[in-house]
Amino acid sequence: MYLNCHTAYSFKYGTLQIEDLFSEAKRCGVHKLILTEINNTASYIEMLRCCEKNMPSKNGLTKYGQEPYSLEIGIGVEFRKEDELLYIALARNNNGFEQINRHLSRYNRGEVNLLSRAPELSDTFILYPLGKIEPDLLRKHEFITVRKSQLNAYKLHADRKEFAHKFVLHHPVTLRPPITEQNGKTKKVNYRDHNIHRLLRAISCNTLLSKLNEHAQADRGEYMLPEAELLKNFEQFPDLIANTQRLLNKCSLDFNLGEDKNKKVIKDKKENDIAYLREETKKGYQRIYGNDQRIWQERIEKELSIIERKNFTAYYLISYDLINFAKREGYDFVGRGSGANSTVAYCLGITNVDPIELDLYFERFLNEERSSPPDFDIDFSWDNRDAIYQYIFSTYGEEHVCLLGTHTTYQRKSIIRELGKVFGLPKEEIDEIVEFPDANRKRDHIRELIFRYAEYMKDLPANISIHAGGVLITEKPIYAYTATELPPKGLPVSHFEMHSAEDFGIYKFDILSQRGLGHIKETAKHVKKNQGIDVDVHQFRKFKDDEKIKDLLRNSKAMGCFYVESPAMRMLLGKLQCEDYLTLVAASSIIRPGVASSGMMKAYIERYHTVKNGGTYEAIHPKMDELMRETYGVMVYQEDVIKVAHHFAGLTLTEADVLRRGMSGKYRSREEFQRVRDQFFSNCKKRGYEQKVTDRVWFEIESFSGYSFAKGHSASYAVESYQSLYLKAHYPLEFMVGVINNFGGFYSTEFYFHEARMNGAIIQAPCLNNSDYLTSIQGKTIFMGFIHIKSLEQKIAKAIEANRQLHGVYTSLDNFLQRIPGIGLEQVRILIRIGAFRFTGKNKQRLLWEAMLYLSNSKSKLPSTEVLFDTEPKDFPLPPLLRSDHEDAFDEIELLGFPLCDPFDLLPNKNLGNTLAKELANKLNKVVSIIGYVVTTKPTSTTKGDAMSFGTFYDAEGNVFDTVHFPNVHKAYPMRGRGFYLIKGKVTVDFGVYMIEVQQLEKLSMIHKRPEKVYQEVESISH
Structure with a gap:
């Protein structure tokens, strides 16, 4: 009798997870219901999977050994517009479901509006709320719903026998039932789910909870009742009950989970x-x-x-x-x-x-x-992926292709922020609660409510988003299975996500984009333009023997290179003294958190050096060493899980794949995973392995949890790493320009400019006559692109390059202002302050004065037509305008985010400590002091959960060094953003890689933008 059931996939409305709705049906003895989410079809595959999981197997129990329960579902959509229920569409069959999906998708694409009357959808039933439409206007497949609260109003229609068959009972399901709490002799009803619902509605409506309109909320009673109890409410109206049952019986779908639904031929x-x-x-x-x-x-x-x-x-x-x-x-x-x-x-x-x-x-x-x-x-390169998408849609048909959706869920920080807003807290207080949850948890009743309901609401789905790269291509039209959203990207997106698609029998094509390919392509272009050399980046076999590449790997000089530039990866390659392809492949996988945190990375490094030096090591078990001889008996790759499960523990390949999927974070059936885990231990016992051996092997399998790579995946990454390494080794300046222009590296743009400088480049600020929109290179001089200037409008930045290419170089400020129509004083000031007019030979103060005079005379509005004669204005004498040597650097910090000079020039004290990065090897186990300029920091935690961090800095000579900040130091001397730090600590070494174990940390201030002497001179001039 339940024609209108919601789950939490009625986003920001329903409160029931899929399993909760199933449990409610089981509690109430309901064996058929219609799942009708609000304006989407996101949940039905998961619900079908839940129903299948609870079906009896041959022994009378489910395949997971639980009591079975039979539940059949139909599917529909509840169509709402601005919180108003217009109608509910129920699919009579698969064709009806496709019709509903097409109608909803057309609305999402903006092709149709949602009207109060549904279109003609022949294989559906349409249900209108009582009072929305007169019975005599109904089509054959349309009906009117009656709630318990509307029975008195329904009596006005009950005597009209010709329409008796047009009314059905309506009891929506949105919530779990309230909880009755006993406090001594007092009973209290806790409407927890309704409170959650109201909070979700306030978030959706972007309003305070106290101002939430009742019209936007569900009734408190929208929870499932046992069928006998539900029908008792309508027992005076047997026609309503009979009509409802008839509709329910006529709604059925024929979908088989796992059946191949993909493009077949x-x-x-x-x-x-x-x-x-x-x-x-x-x-x-x-x-x-x-x-x-x-x-x-x-x-x-x-x-x-x-x-x-x-x-x-x-x-x-x-x-x-x-x-x-x-x-x-x-x-x-x-x-x-x-x-x-x-x-x-x-x-x-x-x-x-x-x-x-x-x-x-x-x-x-x-x-x-x-x-x-x-x-x-x-x-694909990030700037080519959209063309690939367009090709797929045009080749395989828009009826059969869509992008894969994903479901964003509320997590603790995000839901605390949302709840803080609906409870009316100011942003500063919300930030404080998020930043310091433990200190705020019990400060007042509002905060207590926020934390309590944040826990209830954690993991509820929030909205449909787009999977990172999944594309679905189906044999039947995609609307046979899902409605589609049309997000800002402009391509249709499925309502179900990856796991549901896989369960359903639709597999995805992962069409991904990355910046690494972009910088390889861009570097080749710059090498051709700057040096006239055609670079072939596909000579992989040649690259494996390149000594310059080996040197970069061994000595941790791979900044900018795909996948091998992060501090952790650089240190790992240094510890391995990596100089060959197979070691790089292994390193690409063992750097992943699961392998690293379990101690398997350390074991791999130790065994690697032991074997390299002619020694031997003790394996967990000879069979493990046999299976993973290449990685010294250490599990490194995803397929190692399959090999060990199949060959060591005797699981079938199917069971082994269940383990692999469970460990890769892509699997959901914990019951099946538990069954295979038990089988693993049972098989190992039968094979006579010692318990400690079995436990250790399982620990290594378990440590993969979500973070392992397939070996082929690591190998593919390593090939791309070699391409990057080759370009950096042989064309370092062009390579750094390629990295800078693709904005996708591990480090900030500032550091890539620094790296270019360390390789011999001369870095120039943006210049009107030499710079382009993106960064460019001429010989060894790198000109920053206009794209890097904060607050410079994109249309101005692009117009500068376009006009210069069309009409030649700019000759003066006046010439520039005449050629770039519509530019305002603020934009001109930005260009002057960054030094873009330095070709004029005039200082910035004079240029600012001239720009102000020019633009004020033209009332800040320049004509859009070209002038007939390009004449320079008269040069008026100005008083002396003083400027300190460092003001350019501070302009650059403000406009670019960093200075283009050596940052160490901005330190007032030239005492740089007693050590440089190159001297660390000679000061092992000694306490040193060193001044470092922050490159990057990485907060992490110990195995006990204590906060700690790692740091990467460069010294006064520009050389990089790394630091480790253990919990006591991390807490006592926290990092305070970018800039300079005086670091005191002990030099340590791990397999040849030197670090500083920090003991004290002090952030240093820079010189003042305008030194006192200049202030005094300016003061005397003004008097």
Whole structure:
């Protein structure tokens, strides 16, 4: 009898998680209901999965050993506009569901408005609230709903027998029932869920809770009742009950979870797809492996057979089509993810690492028992991805393609902020509560309420967002499965998210963007323009033997290079003295938090050096060493979980993949995961392993939790790292310009300019006659782009370059002002202060004076037409205008965010401590003092949860050094933002990498912008 059930996926309205609604149905003995979220279809797949999970298996229990419960669901949508319920559309069948999805999607695209009357949707039932429409205006499939509170009003219609069949009972479900609390002899009803609902509504309406309109809220009684109790409320009106039951019985859907719903055929039929895949694979195979048929017979035939049997041929061919399109357009790309374990993918050119050379485990990507879809991640340069999206939509049809959605959930900090607003707290107080939760938790009753309800509301879904790169391509129209949103990006987005898509049988194509490819492409362009050299960045085999690249890796000089520039990665490569590809591949994975924090990183480094020096180590178990000989018996990659589970513990490949997915953070069925975990321990016991061995192996598996890479993924990253390293090693200045212009590195832009300077570049502030919108290079001189100037309007910044290219260099301030129409005084002041007019030979004060005179005479409004004669105005004499040597630096700090001079020139005291970065190796275990300029800091925590941090600085010579701030120091001497610090601490070493273990920290002030002497001179002039 429940035609209108909400979950929390009725965003900022419902309070029930999917499992909660199922539990409520079970509590009330309800065996069928209609799920009708408000203006979306986000939850139904998860609900279908929940129903399937609770179905009985052969032994009468669920497959997880629990008591079964049978629940059938129908699907609909509750259409609302500005909090007004217009109508509820129920799908009679799959076709009706598609009609509803199309109607809602057209509304989301702005093609139609939501009117009080629903359009003609033939395979649906439309339900209007009582009083919205007269019965005689209803179409055949339309009905009117009656709530318990409306029964008196309904009696006015009850005698009209010709319309008796047009009314149905209406009891919405939005909340859990209230809680009855016993306090001594007093009973109190706690409407907790309704309070949560009201808070969500206040957040949605952006209003104070005290001002929330009752019209915007659900009734307190919108919770599920046992059916007998519900029907008792309507027992005087048997027609209502009968009509409702009839509608409920007629609503059904035919969806099978896990059934393949993807694009199935690319050519005209499946057989031709298979033949085409084989033919194209063979072409690539001959190009890579020549006429040696051994690999074809041993590996390719096996892969092709599994791909065909698992119906993934179309998945390969679509990926192949995308990379061929990218090649035709000249777009750079990298195929990675577990798909890099496929030799067929390597032959097709989808991926760039050789699975044979690296002994990649194909079963990690695809095996006979695997039910989940495969996974290619294809990275494109950030400025090419939109073109790839457009190609997919135009090639495979907008009816069949959409981007994958994701559901943003409330987390503790975000919900505390939202609750602070609806309770009326000022921003300063909210910031304080978020920053210092423990000190604020019990300060007053408002804060107590905020923290209590923040805990209740944590993990509730907040809205639909866009997955990082997922694209869905279906055989049937996408509307057969979901309505779509149209966010600002302008491409349709599914209402369900990744896990639901996977459960449902729709796999995603990961079309990702990254800045690393952008800076590689940009560097090649600058090398060609600046040095006339065509750089080939695809000579990977040559790069592996390049001594300059080895030097960068060994000596932690990889700043700017893709994936290897972070302080943690630089230190790891230094500890390993890494100079080869396989070590870099391993490092790319063991740097991940799970492997690092479990002690496996340390074990890997120790064993690496032991073996390198001819020694031996003790493995956990000989079988572990056999399975992971390349990584010295240490689990490093995702496929190691599969190998260990399958070969060490004897789990099936299906069970092993459950573990792998559970550890990668992409799996949701904790019951199934628990079952496989128990099987793991049971199998190990049967195989006679010692308990401590089993426990240790499980600990290593568990430590992966969400942070491990597939080996092929790491290998793909490493290839791109080598491309970056090659460019930095041989073309360092052009490389740094490429990094700066792609805004995607680990460090701030300031540090990349510093790195360019350390490699011999001359850094120039933006100049009207030399700078472009982006940063450019001429010989060894790097001219900052106008894009870096804060508050400079983009249209002005771009117009400067465009006008210069069209009409030649600017000759003076007056010439510039005539050529850039509409520029105001404030924008001109910014350009003068940054030094963009230095080609005129006039100082900034004089230029500011002239600009003020010019623009005031023209009333700050310049004509948009060109002047006939370019004549310079008369040069008037001005009094002496004094300026200190350091004022340019402070202008740069204000307008760029950092100075272009050596920052150490801005220190009033030239005492730089007793140590420089290059001297740390000679002062091991000694306490030193050093002045450092902050590059970056990283807050983290110890295994006990205590706050600590790491720091990266550079010294007076520009050389980088690293610091560690343990909890006591971190608390006593906190970092206070960017700038200079006097650091005192002990020099330590770990596998050849030197750090300072900080004992004291003091932030230093810079010189004053206008020294006292200048003030005195200005004062005397003014008198």
